[in-house]
Amino acid sequence: MGKANQWDADWEISDELVGQLIDSQFPELGSKRIKRLGNGWDNTVYQIGDEYVFRFPRRTIAVDLIKMEGQLLPKLAEYVTIPYPKPLFYGKETAEYPVPFLGYHYVTGEFPLGVADEQRALSAAALGRFLKQLHSFPTQLARESGAPHDHRRLRDIATRKEKMEKFYSDLSPHMREEERRAMTAYLNQVVQPKALPQSDVFLHGDLHFKNMLVDERGRVSGIIDWGDMNVGHPAGDVSVAYSFLPPQARSAFFAAYGEVDETTKQLARMMAIYIPMLIWMQAIDDGDEKVAEEARATINRALAD
Structure with a gap:
C-alpha cells in the first residue's frame, strides 16, 4: 500500500536503535543522554x-539531502550571520539502519510558536542581513x-x-469564516506573471517556523x-518577510x-502561504494543535498588508 501523505515515513528509528548506532560509531558520546x-x-x-x-532520514529523499548538508554546511561559516548547526559526526549506514545520518552541534532556542508581533519585529533587520549574506554564497560552489x-x-x-486550491479545500473546514474569505480573495487574484527575474x-530553501529558533525575547x-x-x-x-x-x-x-521587485514580493508571499498550508495539514494529521495554530497564524500574517 502506498503512503497516504507525502510526509509519511519510509522507515522509522527507535530510541534503542539510536543508542546502538551512537555507541558503535561514536563511542565518545555513548554515555550521553538520548532525547x-x-x-x-x-x-x-x-x-x-x-x-x-542528530538527524536520521525517515524518507528516501532525505538521504541525498543529508549527504549534501555534510558537504555544503561547513563551507557556509563565513556567509551565515545567524547560528546554524554545523556537521560534526558523519554516521554510516548499517544492516539495522541502511542509510547515513548526521550529527551537529546543538543550536539553542525554541520554535517561534505564539510569538507576539512586537517580538518578531526585533528580528527584521537581522533576517534581512542574514539573507543578504547567504544569497551572496557562490552558486557554482553550491552546485x-x-x-x-x-x-x-x-x-x-x-x-x-x-495545489493551493486543493489544500484550501482540505483546510477550509478548519478555518474561520473571515479566514476563508481572505484566502478565497487571495487565490482569486493570483496569476502567472508574464516574466519573472x-x-x-543560493537558498536555504525551507525557511519557515519549524526551521527557525528564537530566544526568550522572541528574537531569531x-x-x-x-x-x-x-x-x-x-x-x-x-x-520569511511575510511568514x-x-x-x-x-x-x-x-x-x-x-x-x-513587486513580482518577487508576490512570489515570496505565495510561498509564505503555501508552505504553512502543508504544515497545517500535517499538524491536523498528527493531532498537533500548537503547530496547527501557528500555521494558521502564519497564513493570516502572510495575507496581511
Missing part, C-alpha cells in the same frame, strides 16, 4: 547530551557541493496555485534544517536585505 526531539518531513531528530543533535537547481520550481506559479541565488537565535538548500529564485527565502514578520516590520527587513 527524541521529534519528526520533520524528512528526518527524525534526537538530542545527544546537551551539546549535539559543485550537490545543491540542486530550483527543485521546488518556484517560478511555476500556475501549478502552485492549483531569472537571477538565481538559530536557523536549522538545511536539507532543502538549492540554487533558485530569491523569493523562496524572502518569503515570520508582521507587516509593520517588513520595511526594516527590505532595508537590510535590499529592495526587490
